[in-house]
Amino acid sequence: MRFSQLYAPTLKEAPSDADLVSIKLLIRGGFVRKVAAGVYTYLPLGFRVLKKIEEIVRQEMNAIGSQEILMPIIQPAELWHETGRWDDYGPEMMKLQDRHERFFTLGPTHEEIITHILRNELKSYKQLPVSLYQIAMKYRDEIRPRFGLMRSREFLMKDAYSFHDSWESLDEAYKKFYSAYSKILERLGLDYLVVEADSGAIGGNESHEFNVLAKYGESTLLYCDCGYAASDEKAEYLFKPIVQNRLPAELELVSTPQSRTVEEVTAFLGVSSREIIKSLIYSGRNGYVMVLIRGDEELNESKLKASMNDQTLTMATPQQVFELLKVPVGFVGPVGLPNGIEIVADLSIKGLKNAVGGALKEGFHYRGILPERDFKIGKWLDLKMVKTGDACPKCGKSLKSAKGIEVGHIFKLGTKYSDKMEGSVTDAQGNAISYVMGCYGWGVSRTIGAIVEQLHDKDGMIWPLEAAPFDIIVTAVNTKDEEIMKRSVEIYELLKKWGYDVLLDDRETSPGMKFKDADLIGIPVRVTLGKKLAEGIVEIKSRTEEKPVMVSVNDGYGPIVEEVERLFARYNPKSVLKPEDE
């Protein structure tokens, strides 16, 4: 491809709403353009990267025997009603009506469709296992789309689904996907971390997230030298009961006129936040529930939803709370709570004596609260947001943390969907059994953002070899110099014949601009023909090495091919990253 023909409008400045380095560089380099909030167009350079990543994912899927299909983007509502997710999925699901007023969703995921297709076809356990995948656009109506390609509303996903007659067979497939995902990240040469994860609205029994490590990753990951690793949404807490050497006091109503938050109450009453019981009201599928957690801890909503098996749980608004309890949020507490509102408590409450909590009366708190004496707890749960330094639930050592960008997520769904949608096969004894399912997502477009977040320097992007839009750029420094142009075209044609994707910079622009653009776009190797060509010298520079190599072409172009191969062999984007680059 000749750069003069390539539609790749580069910009000096990124637009002001580009909020992360990845989207800034992708827009500046002419890879993508925003069409609406969270909605992008991939220009030729961006499209090339997208296709290369898609192809890596496709190869690794095919390698583990998954078969490619293509399901519709618009999905009829009826199927989602069967699983209850039409109502449960929440406002992130985009919905529309056709001209006959039938409802459809723009699929955020395809469990319903695939289960529906296969339930009409699968008859016997002998037809299992089956593993199918697709690479297609998905939709999620983010309330605030941001972070460029990483939290957009339209995005390219690979989603795979497997069907089994036993959990053992699912485990085998799950392991294959696990290693295929690791392989994808290794081919891209990215630093990553696989963590135990929360299954969210997809559901199921077990899940793992594949995260690309990056400074501004959205996910917080906790990990330990012992091998334990989990997302903060999932990380379990190694609970040790509090031992307080004091006798339980009597319940005492105290006036706390302006004290509503934990900070205000601790300051006013002169107690520690570890003595406070925080009481939060949540609204879910079965009405309201009160959630208790110690004042110094943070509630993990994902753990709450998962352990209550209710993905619709959301914190009640102050207005809802007031209507329910006739008291402002700051004075809500478990003592004297009306019947019919279940109380669930985080383990941090266990063993607490003489605690402080809202009195359900404006301007008042109780002191001397003793759980189980002063109110009943419906369920003890692990609801704490685990933090750096907390004990590893596996070995007890201090947990470390990192930031990551989730690019892959695999789930053991079990029979969640096949039970609800009556997807079954007959087993060897002729009994109908629900098939056991797994599902496996990979964010293809998101991977572009993740790569750029991890691999860039002050000059621009640094593409891994397998994802680079072009392998080599041949820069003709002065297009008006006939010898330079002639030689540039010859080298360009030669390298193409060697199987490389080559870009020939034949634009009528300054050499400075050409070098800047090559670095910005992040092409792994630049072959430059400039003034030194008069002495038969061509400059070859790797994007990941400081110094160029000078090659003589007086005896032909062979040395260029050899040098390019050497540079590719030792190409390593990570080697040039400096902490200050962003």
Added chain:
Amino acid sequence: MRFSQLYAPTLKEAPSDADLVSIKLLIRGGFVRKVAAGVYTYLPLGFRVLKKIEEIVRQEMNAIGSQEILMPIIQPAELWHETGRWDDYGPEMMKLQDRHERFFTLGPTHEEIITHILRNELKSYKQLPVSLYQIAMKYRDEIRPRFGLMRSREFLMKDAYSFHDSWESLDEAYKKFYSAYSKILERLGLDYLVVEADSGAIGGNESHEFNVLAKYGESTLLYCDCGYAASDEKAEYLFKPIVQNRLPAELELVSTPQSRTVEEVTAFLGVSSREIIKSLIYSGRNGYVMVLIRGDEELNESKLKASMNDQTLTMATPQQVFELLKVPVGFVGPVGLPNGIEIVADLSIKGLKNAVGGALKEGFHYRGILPERDFKIGKWLDLKMVKTGDACPKCGKSLKSAKGIEVGHIFKLGTKYSDKMEGSVTDAQGNAISYVMGCYGWGVSRTIGAIVEQLHDKDGMIWPLEAAPFDIIVTAVNTKDEEIMKRSVEIYELLKKWGYDVLLDDRETSPGMKFKDADLIGIPVRVTLGKKLAEGIVEIKSRTEEKPVMVSVNDGYGPIVEEVERLFARYNPKSVLKPEDE
């Protein structure tokens, strides 16, 4: 791929709502499954064909220097308001709202988006021409989705757009796309016809449709030995004025109590349909218009819309007509029409004397009508639906007709979009000029349906080599016979090494079923290992030849590869088609 692993559930019977042979065979062969009306899933076999066609289209686009991009499926309404098409496009456009109640459309086409993207980037005529394309899902909310993949609501399209600083430059690009489209159809080995076409809601100055010929094609094509060819929506009429050797009579009101249709009036009054003036009321952007055409001719709505430059024109309902004229539809006529309703007339009215038409009075018609004396005609237009046997507008000979399936459509848009959306560049003199555009659509998923409509016999599909899901099927007749299985796997592996896409039928099913499925799926060459293997004989059969070839493998598998190559070289699906096959 092993057939035992392939997810390709074949069926003996197609579902009752499959209305054409192509969708019947595609469902029976396990290529696709319907998810909702006009919404399909592509199973592995269908997906393979889809990808192969996509790749042919991609190669031909790249070969003419068009660059691949990817635009969003969801498009913000604001851009469509700029061109007025948000309102003009009609109910076939699927619309939705996001959670912030902003409107989007599921793109039926992308002129607005591409013009928007480029207007922010293009500055100078020096940056032109630019040619970009994408291959992506498109949406059209058909009122009655039917004909399987040919009139579905979600479909895969290739859409290309070109930008120019002059009409001459557009003409060049248009010619390139024209020949690229011809090449795609030639690579697929299909009989096709390119016709002048109506531009419809896309607009512009000139367009051509690429049609695959098929018995049940939706489009009627008119063509002549002289080279003229047009769709019936577009075909022009070679007008010859009527010469009637009679004096104009006086206008006479006659009672025609139950006569409303042309047939009823001609029968009642004893006149020819050639003497009747049919008066039709249309409703459009500028209110109502009366359209006149001779009683023996049919109105061509596409020509009406195009010549009135109003794509929103639709025939008024009987109720609308009654509200407007206080008379039932059957008695509507031009004489005495209230002011403010424009009359446009087809050329067939020209020269008519003593004609008959509705009297705008229930139960009455006029005789002796003389156009221009008894009513004013606002515009004379060519509105006639041209039929087989009508004179060719180019040479005057009789037109022939054929049925076709439109797979490609190319348009000279001119400045329709760049004018409305302020897309301009500066020319050599520094003046701002709207860029001249072309757009070029190809129905990728529709091509699958078109191929099967044209190429099938009583046994199933007959894929062209470049679109076949597999090139070769190796049929192991008896999988329990160790020698057969061992040899089958060896031949399968060998043919794969030779670069063929090979399917190994290793299913535990009857030989009859295996042969039937191979023919149904339409794989070009079948290599069969059965009883004759004991004598070292393997049978090789082309899907397009009656007789198999026997090959000895006693001296190795070389002869198999040679014979397969010979069969491919003379492979010709058209050769086996018989008129009765469907």
